[in-house]
Amino acid sequence: MKSRYLREARDIFENLYSAHNRALVELATKNEKIVSCYADFPPGEVGEVFQKQFPDRIIDVGIAEGHLITCAAGLSDAGFIPFTHCHALFVLGRAYNQIRHNVAYDHRNVKIVLCNSGVIWGGIGPSHLAIEDFAALRAIPNLVILSPSDAVSAEKATSAAADFVGPVVMRLPSVAAIYPTLYTNDFRFEIGKAVTLRDGNDATIIATGILVNDVLQVSERLEKTGIGARVLDVQTIKPLDEEAILSAAKETGAIVTVEDANILGGLGGAVAELVTERDPVPVKRIGVRDQFGESGTSEEIKECYGLTSPVIEEAVKEVMRLKRRY
């Protein structure tokens, strides 16, 4: 059984950043408080549409990520809802104190979009490849952390972030690459809810971001061999959908987590923390194994970092072997 929101064919490819900006233009049309902010980061074609339509509501502060975040907190004090855009790693590294102090602690209605997250995009080398964002940001109270997996969920997550009153971080992959669209247009994004994309009772693959597509392929392939691998798309890293994860632990007894981020403290860490405390079952974490990223094509990087379908498939079989009832 699969979710009614899962498209039959994954034959449309779109960029998540464009989808996010498309949503932002639509939101800005309805709500004059929406402001789009940059730290010398390319807005992309759709972002430029925003600029043309709302010239007074686009702010670029130059190469100053720390200032960008505190300045956004000030804009929110003036009554606006700022969305900030820049490289994930730079806002995380340069503005950690600002995110913690000016946004999270003061509970500011600021939306921080982490662009070019993860290692898979290869991008322009290790200096630009953010692996630690989930771990670092999960430890800050008050923050909501979203991680959409395709263009439709990115668009809907943007609207949900705007509607939510309070600090939100949204993680996006490469702002240039295109990824298969998984969801139908009537999908409803709910903050704090994971989506069960495919059902199954032998194991659960809990994934986030662009690797959800690979996980779906693994689940489909396993089904043909008689293994029912449930697929949970965790689109909110914090607050974690504990109910869905604990149900998966109880009903399937084995979990594999998959993410384009460091497994230390990331989605894998969060799931392991939860199930070991509440309902211990075998958990295998697939993700970046505490290494820095590097340049390369996405396919080369996935191979090199063990983020491919065969690795995920083998992990599912391994956790099934470790189950208590076996």
Next chain:
Amino acid sequence: MREMGAGWLGGSFSSADFIAALFFYRMKHDPKDPLWSERDRLIISKGHSCEIFYAALAEAGYIVKEELKTYSHLGSRLQIHVDCRTPGIDCSGGSLGLGLSFAVGAAMGAYILPNEKNLMATDRGQRARFRVYCVLGDGECNEGQVWEAAANASHYKLDNLTALIDSNKFQSTGPVEKKMDMLSLAEKFNAFGWEIKEIDGNDMRVVVDTLDWAITVRERPQAIIAHTIKGKGFPSLENTNCHFVKMTEELLKIGLDALAD
């Protein structure tokens, strides 16, 4: 300070004159409506100078004077650095170098008019909905982000933004020129595109006149370098590094007697 048995005495007393002038003379605000959208903002970037700010909030009526006695107590709204859980405080302090960026964002917001090119316009006059004042320490100006904010403020021609630099010549562990000498802050702000005034920050007449001057400036943010005396009003402590001092009953008496004179 009596409640905590200690306090940020030096910086609170050096900035007392211009905090009073802002609260009770220049700023447009309403203690009965702390979140009034059109209010002028006062951002205390040197967030340790909270005691003078709390005293001003109580005097203005944002909080009742009785609440001052809860300062530093567990659960109190009056934390040991300014905190936006207190009515009248927009930005929590404690982490230095952030407040001017916050003030820049708020000042930008005062100029944003939906579907117009107002924010970057050169002929916008002074259509800002409100003004923003930001108090920084001279030691705090070591922080790099202050200068990111300074550059951004003049780039956006934020003439509704006034920075007051409490130049009391001492930072946490010593004289500012011994820690990292920033040389002339006035020249620096000027080079970043700000209008500047250097004044005696403990002369109320001069402070008031300078605040009146600031609102007449167009298209440039204003920096007021207020040369002040650390611990002003405590004869035994003036011009010493009394950044955070133990508040004995004896010291309290000296201070209260001096204030009474």
